[in-house]
Amino acid sequence: METQQSSKFWLAVALLLCLASTLGAYFVQTNGGTVTVKDLRWETPSGKLMSALLFVPDNATAKTPAPAIVTSHGWYNNREMQDMNFVEYARRGYVVMSMDMYGHGNSDVLYATQIATRATGMTDAVELIASLPYVDKTRIGVTGHSNGARAANFAVDDDNKKAKPLITAVLLVANDPTYKDADGKYINKFGSRNVGIVAAQYDEFFFRVKQADGSVSAPRDYIKQLTAQSFLHFGTDPVTQETRKSDTMYKQAVNGTDAIRVIYTPVQIHPWNTISESVLASSVDFFQASLGAPNAIPGTNQAWQWKELFNVLGLVGFSIFVLAFAKVLLESTFFSTLKATEPVTAMAAPTGKAKIWLWVSLILGAFVSGYSYLYLFTWAGTIRPPAFLQSPVWFIGVWAVANGLFALLLCVIGWFFFDGKAISLKDRGITISLKNVWKTILLSLAVVIGAFAIVFVADWLLKVDFRLWVIPLKAFSPNMFSIILIYLPFFLIFYVIHSVTVNSFNFVKMGKGDWVNTAVLALFTTLGALVIVVVQYGTFFATGKSFTESMMTPALSNILGIWLFPILIYFPLAVVFDRKLYKVTKNPYLGGLIFALIMTIIACTNTLSQLP
Numbered sequence: 001m002e003t004q005q006s007s008k009f010w011l012a013v014a015l016l017l018c019l020a021s022t023l024g025a026y027f028v029q030t031n032g033g034t035v036t037v038k039d040l041r042w043e044t045p046s047g048k049l050m051s052a053l054l055f056v057p058d059n060a061t062a063k064t065p066a067p068a069i070v071t072s073h074g075w076y077n078n079r080e081m082q083d084m085n086f087v088e089y090a091r092r093g094y095v096v097m098s099m100d101m102y103g104h105g106n107s108d109v110l111y112a113t114q115i116a117t118r119a120t121g122m123t124d125a126v127e128l129i130a131s132l133p134y135v136d137k138t139r140i141g142v143t144g145h146s147n148g149a150r151a152a153n154f155a156v157d158d159d160n161k162k163a164k165p166l167i168t169a170v171l172l173v174a175n176d177p178t179y180k181d182a183d184g185k186y187i188n189k190f191g192s193r194n195v196g197i198v199a200a201q202y203d204e205f206f207f208r209v210k211q212a213d214g215s216v217s218a219p220r221d222y223i224k225q226l227t228a229q230s231f232l233h234f235g236t237d238p239v240t241q242e243t244r245k246s247d248t249m250y251k252q253a254v255n256g257t258d259a260i261r262v263i264y265t266p267v268q269i270h271p272w273n274t275i276s277e278s279v280l281a282s283s284v285d286f287f288q289a290s291l292g293a294p295n296a297i298p299g300t301n302q303a304w305q306w307k308e309l310f311n312v313l314g315l316v317g318f319s320i321f322v323l324a325f326a327k328v329l330l331e332s333t334f335f336s337t338l339k340a341t342e343p344v345t346a347m348a349a350p351t352g353k354a355k356i357w358l359w360v361s362l363i364l365g366a367f368v369s370g371y372s373y374l375y376l377f378t379w380a381g382t383i384r385p386p387a388f389l390q391s392p393v394w395f396i397g398v399w400a401v402a403n404g405l406f407a408l409l410l411c412v413i414g415w416f417f418f419d420g421k422a423i424s425l426k427d428r429g430i431t432i433s434l435k436n437v438w439k440t441i442l443l444s445l446a447v448v449i450g451a452f453a454i455v456f457v458a459d460w461l462l463k464v465d466f467r468l469w470v471i472p473l474k475a476f477s478p479n480m481f482s483i484i485l486i487y488l489p490f491f492l493i494f495y496v497i498h499s500v501t502v503n504s505f506n507f508v509k510m511g512k513g514d515w516v517n518t519a520v521l522a523l524f525t526t527l528g529a530l531v532i533v534v535v536q537y538g539t540f541f542a543t544g545k546s547f548t549e550s551m552m553t554p555a556l557s558n559i560l561g562i563w564l565f566p567i568l569i570y571f572p573l574a575v576v577f578d579r580k581l582y583k584v585t586k587n588p589y590l591g592g593l594i595f596a597l598i599m600t601i602i603a604c605t606n607t608l609s610q611l612p
Helices: 004-029 079-091 122-130 147-160 219-224 226-232 271-275 277-291 304-330 352-382 391-417 434-462 480-505 514-543 559-564 567-585 588-604
Strands: 035-043 049-057 066-072 095-100 135-145 169-173 194-198 250-254 257-264 466-468 471-473
Touching: 004 079, 004 304, 004 434, 049 079, 049 122, 066 079, 066 122, 066 147, 066 277, 079 095, 079 135, 079 271, 079 277, 079 304, 079 466, 095 122, 122 135, 122 147, 135 147, 135 277, 147 169, 169 277, 194 226, 194 277, 219 226, 226 257, 257 277, 304 434, 304 466, 304 471, 304 567, 304 588, 352 391, 352 514, 352 559, 391 480, 391 559, 391 588, 434 588, 480 514, 480 567, 480 588, 514 559, 514 567, 559 567, 567 588
Parallel strands: 066 095, 066 135, 135 169, 169 194, 194 257
Antiparallel strands: 035 049, 049 095, 250 257, 466 471
16 A cells, blocks of 8 residues: 555655646746736626637737737637637737637537527637727738638628728638538628638548538548638639639639639548648648738747647646545545445456456347437437537436446446356445545535646746646636536536446456556547547548447437547546545545536536527
């Protein structure tokens, strides 16, 4: 068993990693202290509260106003997700605003019918940045990923209504522009603005065109489609014109001004656009050609990866802190009764029918996990109560409950019919005193509050968080607490039962060390999700269409594959985390409670909330 001194050592390591992450990420995103970062909250002309991060480089002053770029995350994300872009744009001297779209992050939650208000907030963001004295109002660009790109596209519609338009350049990453008018005729709604598109060849949602035979083209063939060719020909009918290529800036005089059209077609998937070296290089080159740059730096010269590296240190530090802090608290007088009185070891390797059932239950669990994920998607969406404002978390929550209850059923079957009664519930750690139940809850709350205190301090002091791609840890507004509490029971059911299953029923001898059992359980816990991801994208890369759009019911969505990416990290991590705490306490509930709290917070604070 680990000593108190060892736990304190790892606690110190965790804090040092989080400190190094905070300082390092701050240094990168401020370009060595030459960029000021501001956290904005303001009441917009829409009568709604908006949130954004504003990056102001030293070169931007009232005497030397700088060009500006408003950038937006996609659906189910927040302003911090654009860190690749705001780091590199600000580094080149642009004033950058990374906004929270309405319903996301710290911006107001709206009714579903209002969510697209003023380009989902992009118009409000453009008007605010244009009012700043250190911004060159003749050089303002907008960009965004996925639905953030849709917001940029809609913002042009609003901008076209102004007597004096504000937007000069538009870069749409992972979403289609407007190609035709209401009558079906090709148009150039962007006028003399410079416009670019990033169209990934394996984008899960966009860049598909219906063909004459009723089929739909694959996104990897987008550049050949009439829509793309019309865009590159500045909104004219492309049938009789030359075929234009990707990654080439085409220029043409529009209303007496030279304008740019370009389409970039990276070989990647939709969410990878947000953490892509090639997309960033294309984006920088586009804006430098469109707006100029106070500090012109080639697009291939990138520093944002260092921020990601520091972010990883923060994630690792946070994870170590949670485990180490729990162990340190267990050494206190109050929580010491939760510690195991003797070393906790694996149960004897099962034999006969018990051994067969072990492997059958693991296989059944993996199969039901994958199958129910696909089956429940449509069904869960039809029964979501109005109080549950986040549809992705609702679906994942329903799926989690279904799998938690199924895992519990497998445990009950093993207990009654496959020699499970040979080891008592007490010896498995399942029955604990009521006093220790309350202490388990208090310890869980203390650990999670302590861990997120680090996240809030990093945000409060230096405006950084701990994230890598789809793994985000961020500070959040008080209004999120009510949403977190609503969804918490779903995650509690799954992660507590998961910990009981992993430790009280399946912690058995396999091979020469406990790590073998841990690895096997981590694999089978994740296997259902892993198979779906492999099939989804294997089909996509082989045929140009994903599994969910080419092989299954149309009711399924390609978002299903994307939502599983973080699951591939969280599930095996839960096995390891739960096991480590179980070996100290012989309490299967502690790890499950802590993990459920953290997962609920992560899920609820990094997605879209909207009123029905």
